[in-house]
Amino acid sequence: MTNRDDIYTVAFYNIENLFDTINDPMSDDDDFLPTSRKRWTKKRYHNKLRKISSVISKIGPDENSHAPAIIGLAEVENKRVLNDLVESKHLDDEDYSFVHYDSSDERGIDVALLYKPNLFNVEYSETYSIYLETDEGLRDYTRDILLVKGKLDGENLNIIVNHWSSRREGEKETEPKRIASAQKVLEIIDSIKSENENERIIVMGDFNDNPNNKSLELIEEDGGLFNPFKTVWSQDVGSLNHDFEWNLFDQILFSTNFFDTKHSKLAFDEADVFDIKSLTQYHGKFKGQPFRTYVGKKYKGGYSDHFPVFITLKSS
Numbered sequence: 001m002t003n004r005d006d007i008y009t010v011a012f013y014n015i016e017n018l019f020d021t022i023n024d025p026m027s028d029d030d031d032f033l034p035t036s037r038k039r040w041t042k043k044r045y046h047n048k049l050r051k052i053s054s055v056i057s058k059i060g061p062d063e064n065s066h067a068p069a070i071i072g073l074a075e076v077e078n079k080r081v082l083n084d085l086v087e088s089k090h091l092d093d094e095d096y097s098f099v100h101y102d103s104s105d106e107r108g109i110d111v112a113l114l115y116k117p118n119l120f121n122v123e124y125s126e127t128y129s130i131y132l133e134t135d136e137g138l139r140d141y142t143r144d145i146l147l148v149k150g151k152l153d154g155e156n157l158n159i160i161v162n163h164w165s166s167r168r169e170g171e172k173e174t175e176p177k178r179i180a181s182a183q184k185v186l187e188i189i190d191s192i193k194s195e196n197e198n199e200r201i202i203v204m205g206d207f208n209d210n211p212n213n214k215s216l217e218l219i220e221e222d223g224g225l226f227n228p229f230k231t232v233w234s235q236d237v238g239s240l241n242h243d244f245e246w247n248l249f250d251q252i253l254f255s256t257n258f259f260d261t262k263h264s265k266l267a268f269d270e271a272d273v274f275d276i277k278s279l280t281q282y283h284g285k286f287k288g289q290p291f292r293t294y295v296g297k298k299y300k301g302g303y304s305d306h307f308p309v310f311i312t313l314k315s316s
Contacts, residue, residue, distance in 0.1 A: 006314060006315040006316075007061075007066075007269065007312050007313070007314055007315070008068075008069040008070075008119065008152060008153065008266070008312065008313045008315065009059060009060040009061075009066065009067075009068040009069060009070075009310050009311075009312050010068060010069065010070045010071070010159075010202060010204075010252065010310065010311050010312075010313060011056075011059045011060075011068040011070070011071040011072070011252075011274070011308050011309065011310035011311075012071065012072040012073075012074075012161075012204040012205060012206070012250055012251075012252055012308065012309050012310070013052075013055070013056065013059070013071060013072070013073055013074070013250075013304070013306070013308035013309075014073075014074040014075055014163070014206040014239075014250060014304060014305075014306040015052050015073055015074070015075055015076065015303075015304050015306075016075055016292065016293050016294075016303075016304035016305050016306065017032065017075050017077075017109065017293065017294075018048065018049075018052065018073075018075060018076045018077060018081045018085070019032035019040065019045075019077045019081065019108075020032075020045060020077060020078070020080050020081050020084070021033060021034055021040055021041065021042050021045050022080075024077070024078070024108065026108075027077070027107070027108025028106055028107055028108050029077060029108050032077075037297050038294060038297050038299065039299070044299065044301070047301060048293055049081075049084055049085055049088040049089075050088060050089055050090070051302070051303045052085065052088075052303060052304070053085060053088040053089060053090035053091040054089075054090045055274075055279065055303055055308065056068070056071060056090070056091060056114070056308075057090040057091060057094065058274075058276070059071065059274045059308050059310050060274075060310060060312070061270060061272070061312060067091070067094045067116075068114075068310065069115065069116050069119040069120055069152065070113065070114070070115045070116075070119075070120050070152070070159065071113070071114045071115075071308075072111060072112070072113050072114075072146075072159070072161040072204045072205065073111065073112045073113070073114065073161075074109070074111050074143075074161075074163040074205065074206045075109045075163070076100065076109065076110055076111070076112050077108055077109060077110070078100075078102065078110075079098075079100055082098045082100055082112055082114075085114075086098060086114065094116065095116060095117070095118065096114045096115065096116060097114070097115060097116075097117050097122075098112050098113060098114045098115070099112060099113045099115070099122060099125045099146065099148050100112040100113075101125075101127045101144065101146065103127065103129070103141075103142075103143050103144040104129070104141040104144075105141055105142055105143045105144075106141050106142075109143065109163075110143060110144070111143055111144070111145075111146050111161045111162065111163050111205070112146070112161070113125075113146060113148050113159060113161055115148075115150075119152065119153075120150050120151070120152045120157070121150050121151045121152075122148060122149070122150040123149050123150050123151065124148075124149040124150075125146065125147060125148045125149070126146075126147055127144040127145065127146050127147070128144060128145045128147065128184055128187075128188060129144050129145075130142055130144075130145070130177075130180055130181050130184050131180070132165070132177050132180060140177075142164075142165050142177070142181075143162075143163040143164075145160060145161070145162050145181070145184055145185065145188065146160070146161040146162075147159070147160050147161075147188055148161070152266065152313075153265055153266055153315045154265065155200060155264060155265055155266050156196075156199055156200060157200050157202065157266075158192050158199055158200065158201045158202070159201075159202045159204065160185060160188055160189075160201065160202070160203045160204070160205075161204055161205055162181065162185065162203070162204065162205025162206070162207060163205055163206045164177070164178045164181040164182075164205065164206070164207045164208050164209070164215070165177035165178055165181065165208060166208050167208055174208075175213075175214065175215070178207065178208060178209055178213075178215040179214065179215050179218065181207075181215070182215040182216075182218045182219045183218075185203060185219050185223065186218070186219060186222050186223050189201060189203075189219075189223045189224075189225075198257060198263070199255070200254070200255055200257055200258060200264070200266070201223075201225070201254065201255040202252060202253070202254045202255075202311075203219060203223070203225060203252070203253045203254070204251070204252040204253075205250070205251070206249050206250050206306065207249055207250075207251060208249050209249060210233065210247055210248055210249065211227055211229050211230040211233055211248060211251060212230070216251065216253075219253065220253060223253075224255060224256060225253040225254060225255060225256070226253060226254060226255075226256050226258070226259070226268075227251060227253045228252070228253075228268070228270075228271035228311065229248055229251040229252070229253075229271060229309065232248065232271055232272060232273060232309075233246070233248035234246070237273055237275070238273065238307075239273055239275075239306050239307045239308075239309055240290060240305055240306045240307070241286075241289040241290065248273070248309075249306075250273075250306055250307070250308070250309045251309060252271065252309060252310070252311050254268065254311070258313070261316060265315050265316050266313045266314070266315055266316075267313065267314050267316065268311065268312075268313060268314075269311070269312040269313060269314040270311065270312050271309070271310070271311045271312075272309070272310060273307050273308075273309050274307055274308040274309065274310055275307045279291055279303055279304075279307060281302075290302070290303065290304060290305050290306060290307055291303055292304065292305040293305075
């Protein structure tokens with residue numbers, strides 16, 4: 001069975017614009033209001049919470065798994081939506097807590113970390129901003145990187161949660177932004193290792209790059225990480241689909257000492273995309289792709305435009 005007490009699931013999920021229905025003058029949330037063209041009503045908001053919470057409660061090697069001990073999230077607006085999420089129908093009994101900081105992202109979306117305090121004991125957290133500039137030399141604000149330190153099964157664990165710059169203006173045109181984010185991750189890893197070379201590190205996120213792109217290879221090689229999603233990604237497997245091609249922008253990398261079973265109770269077990277059929281479009285030309293909440297301004301009532309990804313850690 002995969003839902004034993006000695007298996008911990010660690011997951012990441014870009015949940016596609018989890019906004020509340022309240023206007024925040026400090027962020028660009030105008031698309032997600034009841035009066036907007038998207039007509040983001042309370043009913044639609046609560047439907048989204050119900051669907052996302054249902055997914056989170058199941059993520060793991062099979063649908064009978066325990067809900068993840070730890071899950072990074074991308075595209076959350078604020079603490080209010082996280083409170084609503086952890087108190088929603090399918091997660092209320094899971095007793096999740098969360099770590100979240102507001103960033104200066106222009107779209108008003110952040111990363112966050114949900115965790116079960118009875119399994120993962122958070123000891124410290126902070127965020128790191130990435131300095132980017134527009135072509136005009138103005139500051140280009142993006143999501144902060146979140147670092148959370150704690151103990152899982154008595155072992156020190158450092159989790160770095162990311163949501164790097166999108167490819168909206170073109171893959172090559174925006175690549176320097178993701179390289180800058182990769183360099184910031186390497187700085188964080190160096191800082192962690194300067195205190196203890198043997199610290200266990202997990203780097204997760206929506207990187208807006210695939211496992212074979214320069215930014216991911218940079219953090220894998222220079223950060224001393226292992227990327228199990230290099231072998232998960234294939235012509236038929238990914239976390240999002242663009243122009244009928246699978247991309248695997250959502251990944252979880254980790255320090256190679258998760259293979260050292262002599263000196264650690266926690267060892268890497270497996271990695272996968274959580275792409276169960278209920279999360280996919282059932283029919284039509286987009287059959288098998290993620291069942292989205294919106295396509296443009298058109299409401300579809302689905303889950304997200306991304307599938308979650310996860311790794312499992314085995315405790316000896």
